[in-house]
Amino acid sequence: MISILFGGAVAMVLTLLGTRYAIKWLAKRGYGQEIRDDGVKSHQIKRGTPTMGGTVFIAATIVGYFAAKLFTMTPPSASAILVLFLFAGMGAVGFLDDFIKIFRQRSLGLRSKAKLAGQTIVAVIFAVLALQFPDERGQRPASPFISFIRDIGWLELPVILVVIWILLLIAGMSNGVNLADGLDGLATGASMMVFGAYTLICIWQFNQSCATAQGVGAKCYEVRDPHDLAVVAASLTGALFGFLWWNASPAKIFMGDTGSLGLGGALAGMAVMTRTELLVLLLGGLFVVITASVILQVGYFKITKQATGVGKRLFLIAPLHHHFEMLGWEQVNVVIRFWIIQGLFVVIGLGVFYAEWVTG
Numbered sequence: 001m002i003s004i005l006f007g008g009a010v011a012m013v014l015t016l017l018g019t020r021y022a023i024k025w026l027a028k029r030g031y032g033q034e035i036r037d038d039g040v041k042s043h044q045i046k047r048g049t050p051t052m053g054g055t056v057f058i059a060a061t062i063v064g065y066f067a068a069k070l071f072t073m074t075p076p077s078a079s080a081i082l083v084l085f086l087f088a089g090m091g092a093v094g095f096l097d098d099f100i101k102i103f104r105q106r107s108l109g110l111r112s113k114a115k116l117a118g119q120t121i122v123a124v125i126f127a128v129l130a131l132q133f134p135d136e137r138g139q140r141p142a143s144p145f146i147s148f149i150r151d152i153g154w155l156e157l158p159v160i161l162v163v164i165w166i167l168l169l170i171a172g173m174s175n176g177v178n179l180a181d182g183l184d185g186l187a188t189g190a191s192m193m194v195f196g197a198y199t200l201i202c203i204w205q206f207n208q209s210c211a212t213a214q215g216v217g218a219k220c221y222e223v224r225d226p227h228d229l230a231v232v233a234a235s236l237t238g239a240l241f242g243f244l245w246w247n248a249s250p251a252k253i254f255m256g257d258t259g260s261l262g263l264g265g266a267l268a269g270m271a272v273m274t275r276t277e278l279l280v281l282l283l284g285g286l287f288v289v290i291t292a293s294v295i296l297q298v299g300y301f302k303i304t305k306q307a308t309g310v311g312k313r314l315f316l317i318a319p320l321h322h323h324f325e326m327l328g329w330e331q332v333n334v335v336i337r338f339w340i341i342q343g344l345f346v347v348i349g350l351g352v353f354y355a356e357w358v359t360g
Contacts, residue, residue, distance in 0.1 A: 003068040004199065007231045008238030011057075011064030015242030019056050023246065023253045026050035030102075049251060052098045054259020057239035058091045064235035077225035078133040079141040080232045082126060083269040087236075089122035090174055091262030098256040119171060119261070127166040130272060131159065137211060139224045142166065147275035149356045150221060166272055173271075173280070174264030176287030179294060179319045181260040184249035186321060186335045190286050190342040191263045192240040195233050197283055197346045198270045201353060202230035205274060208357070219357070222275065229273055236266060249332050279353060285345030286338060293320035 027050050062084055069076050096118065097110040110118070130142035144162050145151035157165060181187035206227040210220035223229070240263075246252045255263075264287075271280035281288050297318035305311035316326040324334045 001203075003072040003074070004203070004227075004230050004234045006071050007064040007068035008199075008234035009064075010067045010238070011060045011235040012238035012242040014060035014063060015057050015239045016245055017242075018060060019053060019243055019246045019253060022053060022056045023050050026052065026253070049254055051102070051254040051256040052095060052258045053243065053247065053253040054091055054094065054255040054257075054262055057236075057243045057255070057259065058088055058262050060239040060242070061087065061232070061235045064238060065232055068231050068235070077228040079223075079225035079273045080228040082130050082141055083229065083232050083266060083273060085129075086122065086126045086170070086269040087262050087266040089126070090119065090170070090265030091258050093118035093122060094178075094257030094259065094261035097261075098258050116171075119174065120167065122265070123167045123170040124163060126170070126269065127163040130166070131162065135224055139211075139222060141224050142272050143222075143275060145275075146277060148278040149353055150275050165277075166268075169271065169277060169280075170265055170268040172291070173268040173284065173287065174261045176284065176291040177264035177267065178257060178260040180287050180290045180321070181255060182319060183321055183325075183331055183335050183338075184251035185244055185247050186338055187260055187263070188240055188244045188247045188255065189335070189339050190284075191267070192237055192244065193339075193342055193346045194267060194280075194284050195236040195240065195270070197350055198233040198274065199230055199237055200350065201274060201276065202226045202233055204353075204357075206230060223273065226274070229270065232266075233270060236263075249335065276353070279349060282352065283346055283349035285349075286342040289341075290319045290321065293323070294318045 065080065065084060066076070093110075093115065097115060100110055127142070131140055131144070134140050142162070143151050144156050144159070145153065146155040146157065146165065177187055177191060180190060202223075203226075205221040205223045208220050209226055210222050243255070247255065267280065267284060271277045276283075293315060296314055300314045301311040315323040317323055321334050321338060325331060
């Protein structure tokens with residue numbers, strides 16, 4: 001427990017103090033956000049706000065984790081290293097996207113195919129490596145089974161399908177967080193809640209791990225490194241807590257695609273490692289709803305255009321949070337209400353997780 005608290009505290013202090021200097025450094029070099037011209041007009045005042053702030057909490061999380069390892073003199077685990085690799089790797093793809101936006105002074109960075117290729121390469125490397133590194137019990141970081149709260153016994157997949165499944169999960173969650181990162185503090189606060197939930201889940205799985213469970217047939221969790229995953233989740237939570245101080249409205253810095261793609265990747269990585277691949281859709285319910293709003297908007301527009309020749313829209317604008325802005329809601333009200341919704345998703349998700357244990 002000490003390493004979990006220590007990792008979270010170090011990461012929080014690093015972002016709380018480090019983001020201040022990052023803002024000055026980025027502003028001095030003109031590394032500011034470009035705003036899409038067809039979006040919410042009130043957002044034009046944000047043009048030039050320092051971006052790529054995700055580099056701060058990515059670095060803080062990694063430092064926080066390894067500081068906890070040094071503090072407790074314990075070796076890092078394969079599961080934790082792989083999640084951090086996915087976190088940093090997806091963040092690197094986002095960094096390239098952000099840098100191109102700044103360099104070319106436009107709201108679009110990497111071309112969609114290049115961005116997808118980068119995400120795919122990182123995700124496939126993660127998936128392949130996650131199926132390696134068995135421990136003394138033969139347990140690997142990832143499982144060939146699709147999981148909900150634990151592996152679903154009849155949903156075993158061949159290796160190639162496991163890689164594809166993990167790839168889809170990573171792509172879905174990373175783009176979901178990316179779409180949610182449109183209002184000051186929205187994605188940061190929502191992600192902080194989910195990683196906080198994963199900290200609790202990993203602690204519980206560690207206390208009820210099959211590696212230490214007594215007796216034949218004891219109820220337990222087949223997760224390779226639950227304690228180390230808790231350190232990663234706590235470091236992420238702490239890092240986001242510190243970053244939110246500067247990212248809350250009015251934001252002094254944006255996380256950019258560097259942060260949003262990285263967070264989505266880390267979220268998917270935690271789901272894979274903790275055997276909660278379907279539960280993450282509930283824990284991160286806000287990201288799922290926001291992604292669904294974009295899919296529905298595009299789909300409805302194409303269907304109505306084919307049928308009538310004139311495309312119609314379900315929402316004034318997508319993603320969903322911008323729709324409420326267009327209705328006249330203040331940005332702060334949208335963010336706080338969406339945080340409440342995300343909080344409810346997390347509470348329900350944790351409730352489902354615990355109920356499964358109680359009911360067996």
